[in-house]
Each structure stands twice: as C-alpha cells, then as structure tokens.
Amino acid sequence: MSWRAYAAVFKRSWINMLEYRSETVIRILIALISMISMFYLWDNVFAGRAALAGYSKQQIVTYYLLVSYIFASLYAAIPVSEEIQEGRTAAYLLRPMNYLWFHYWQSMARRVFRFIVGLPVLIILFWLLRDHLFFVTNPMAYAVLAVACLGAINILFLVDLLHNLFEFWYTNVDSWSIIVSSVVTFFAGTMIPLALLPPYIKTISDWLPFKYTGMFLIDGFMGRLTWPQIGMGLLWQTLWTLIFVLLVIFVWRRGVKRYEAYGN
C-alpha cells in the first residue's frame, strides 16, 4: 500500500476536523482556563521565593503553559475499541490498508489540527503573561522539541492503541480509560512537574514511559537538561516506542485470530 493512501486518510481526517472545529475550540478553551488558573496558583505558591526544585517562577509558568498546550494537542483518543465492539473492524480488515497505520494517520491529523488551532491562543497568552515567562531563544531547543513531540505522539498513540486492542478479549475496555488516562497524564508531569513530587514517585516515573510524553519535552526545551540527558531521553523514547510496537503487533495478531463479526 502506497503512502499516498495514508496521505488521503490524513486529508480526510483533516477535513473532518474542519467540519467539527467547534469541538477543538472548546477543548482549547478548557485548556486555556486550566493554564490561567495554574498561573495564579503558582504565583501564590512562589510568593517571594526564587526557586522551587530548581524551577524559577518563570520556568514553572512556562512549563505549565507549554505542557498543557502540547499535551492537549498530542493526546488524541482513538476509536479502535468501539470499532472492535461494534464489529466495524471487519470492514477495515478487507481494505488493502494496514488498520494500525490507518488509525495512526487519522489521529495524526487530529493532533496536528489541534496544534495549529491552539497556536494563536498560546501566542496571545504568551504576550499577556510575557513578564512572567521564560523565553527560549536557542533554535536547537525548538528542533529538539519538534523531534521529542514526534516521539511523544508515537508513545501516546501506541499506549492508547494497546489499551484499545484488549477489546478483543474483554467487553468494554473503555471502562479502563479513566485509569489509563489518569496514569498517563499524571506521570507525564502535566498535573505537576515530577521534580516537585516525593522521591518514590519520581523513582516510579523513571521506570515508566510517560515522562517522555510531557515533562521531558518541556524540560529539554527550557534547557533544564544537558545535551547528553536530551540524547538519552530521545533514546528512551525510541526504545519505548519499539517495545510498544512489538506489544501492539503481538496483541493485534492474536486478537484478529479470535475476532468474529456477525451481520452486515
């Protein structure tokens, strides 16, 4: 199957997002409210302090704005479990296209769309809070952020896909989504930077892939990590991606073998 087919999937999903753009706008407004409230919260927490766990007030405000914006853009739910449950997967299996790649490109359009639509909001917010922010001028930092964002997209997609594929064995795996999303968002460092948490939680997070979908991106971007640490982080992102790819392929192959769809 040529890449042109997946480009068409991307384009179709993009058009669909344009059709339902109000959903994206509402999502961004919710993230905006959270960003503003977090600014005032941390403004109070700092109250005269110079730094907390190595973060200056400017860094922590920038951290929250960026992590909220990037995570809200990149974390897109995929309807795989719903399709398996309703028997709609059968129709996709007959198409000359890889089902997993199909969903990858379909969700990629949603992520890019959210990223672009949210950008003006972020720029306005940066302008309003310009005196309280940490500005990054190193062009390499932007390049690292872009590469790390791609790695984060892959991990988030594969974790979500893996969780969805268990629908082949259990009815309504959607009920696990609160647990999965709570764990992912918390250990990604979107609620609070992991450096501010007790050491045992930091140790747990070091053994999980989720910090490479949030905290690692922003810390690397703001220059809080050294180049060797950034290199190691990107390597871990790649390693986790490979682990999840193998797991997804294994679960998918076994799942499809036991999959049955009735009716039309």
Added chain:
Amino acid sequence: MSRMQDAATFFPLWAGSILNTLLTVVFVNALFLKTQAIGGWSYGEVLVLLGTVKIIQGFAWSFWIRGGFRRMPRSIEQGVFDTHLIRPMNLRIQFIFDNADIIFGN
C-alpha cells in the same frame, strides 16, 4: 444499577474515579510540601475545597455531563425522544434520572 451488572466494567470505572481523586490529592500534597499556605488557604482548607468541588463535579458529571441530560440530543437524533414525551412524567426529571451515570461522578 446497570453499571454494576458487569463487574469487569464496573470495577475499573470505580477504581479509575478513586485513582483520579487520589492523584489530585497527591498534587495538593506536593504543593504543600513546598509551602505552608496558598493565597491564605491552609492544607486542610484546600482539601475541604477539593472535596466540595469533587462532590459538585460528581453530581454534574452523573446527571448532566456524562449521563442524564447528555443523552437528550442523541434521543432526538435517533427518533426516540417521543417515548419520553408520552410518559406521564416531567421531561427534565426523566432525563436527569433515567440515564444518570453515577460512577463517573469522580
């Protein structure tokens, strides 16, 4: 009650709601490890505030956001709205309680 019929579905929903609340408490704890008060609010006061918000949020999610009224547009779309109209009962009350999704009130 329908949520409780399938234990394999009910348990993760219930555990997810508790986990979500616990992680918020961890967040508050982490903040108070670094400070004594936030905007004049002590740790205990923040926890009471958090609990109050969670209760209100729970009701909102159960009856309006996740269940209850949220199902009304779908029933119009699917043409089953008239089944509610012909019942000898207040329409709003029907939608609030008929499809309440209590487990999502985290």
